[in-house]
Amino acid sequence: MINQLTAKIKKTGAPIVVGLDPMLNYVPQHIQKKAFAEFGETLEGAAEAIWQFNKEIVDKTYDLIPAVKPQIAMYEQFGLPGLAAFKKTVDYCKEKGLVVIGDIKRGDIGSTSAAYAVGHIGKVQVGSRSYAPFDEDFVTVNPYLGSDGINPFLDVCREEKKGIFVLVKTSNPSSGEFQDRLIDGRPLYELVGEKVAQWGESLMGEEYSYVGAVVGATYPEMGKVLRKIMPKAYILVPGYGAQGGKGKDLVHFFNEDGLGAIVNSSRGIIAAYKQETYAKYGEENFADASRAAVEDMIADIRSAL
Numbered sequence: 001m002i003n004q005l006t007a008k009i010k011k012t013g014a015p016i017v018v019g020l021d022p023m024l025n026y027v028p029q030h031i032q033k034k035a036f037a038e039f040g041e042t043l044e045g046a047a048e049a050i051w052q053f054n055k056e057i058v059d060k061t062y063d064l065i066p067a068v069k070p071q072i073a074m075y076e077q078f079g080l081p082g083l084a085a086f087k088k089t090v091d092y093c094k095e096k097g098l099v100v101i102g103d104i105k106r107g108d109i110g111s112t113s114a115a116y117a118v119g120h121i122g123k124v125q126v127g128s129r130s131y132a133p134f135d136e137d138f139v140t141v142n143p144y145l146g147s148d149g150i151n152p153f154l155d156v157c158r159e160e161k162k163g164i165f166v167l168v169k170t171s172n173p174s175s176g177e178f179q180d181r182l183i184d185g186r187p188l189y190e191l192v193g194e195k196v197a198q199w200g201e202s203l204m205g206e207e208y209s210y211v212g213a214v215v216g217a218t219y220p221e222m223g224k225v226l227r228k229i230m231p232k233a234y235i236l237v238p239g240y241g242a243q244g245g246k247g248k249d250l251v252h253f254f255n256e257d258g259l260g261a262i263v264n265s266s267r268g269i270i271a272a273y274k275q276e277t278y279a280k281y282g283e284e285n286f287a288d289a290s291r292a293a294v295e296d297m298i299a300d301i302r303s304a305l
Contacts, residue, residue: 075089
């Protein structure tokens with residue numbers, strides 16, 4: 001799957017991923033009203049609204065981008081109907097030829113970790129049959145429990161030719177409380193980066209590893225160091241746009257071949273119609289605003305590279 005992601009980035013010339021993280025207040029009123037008219041002001045109504053919102057954004061942007069990243073929490077908050085909307089979103093994006101990165105940030109050990117891996121990127125055995133329950137192409141994984149938490153995902157990646165992005169240095173302000181702590185004189189995020197490179201050595205695609213890393217756009221100097229530590233790992237870069245990251249900050253996340261990183265923007269794209277820059281599109285044409293925001297993001301990153 002890393003080969004497919006790399007090929008799609010080369011084809012589109014757009015090393016970006018759209019974060020499908022729909023809060024209900026991002027969803028325009030006309031979509032909410034239609035969903036509530038059919039299902040009432042219920043969890044089912046909310047799930048229908050976010051599904052229709054996602055679908056329209058994907059329809060307007062899929063030809064420009066290589067990948068999407070739905071954040072599962074935004075769906076889980078609406079219970080089982082929300083999870084059904086998550087699955088519909090994953091399936092629809094794959095129908096449109098997009099690579100799907102499930103932002104699930106799971107981290108556990110043993111059979112629990114294996115169950116997460118099987119449920120999201122693998123196949124579960126039911127009697128004589130097997131099923132791919134959520135069927136994302138990549139997922140995000142928390143490495144806090146060490147190799148015991150990562151190895152079950154690596155086993156499934158090896159079997160299914162799918163991938164993971166391991167949290168290394170996250171974009172949030174308090175990430176340094178743990179991630180920047182010095183161990184033998186070195187910050188913890190560097191040691192995690194070394195483990196990512198090590199885990200990825202046995203899971204190589206044609207150019208890059210199936211084991212990638214999450215490194216926030218808000219820490220460009222750290223990104224420069226981690227790029228050298230993990231030369232064959234794709235870096236998923238959150239924090240662009242709404243969290244302050246800009247194209248000029250991201251140059252060092254990429255390798256000299258212009259590959260090796262994929263930059264995420266979530267509300268900066270899906271809620272673009274709420275921004276002054278794209279207000280001219282209006283709420284009714286929210287997905288056109290999202291397309292314009294994608295085009296501007298691509299231009300920003302291309303000019304920086």
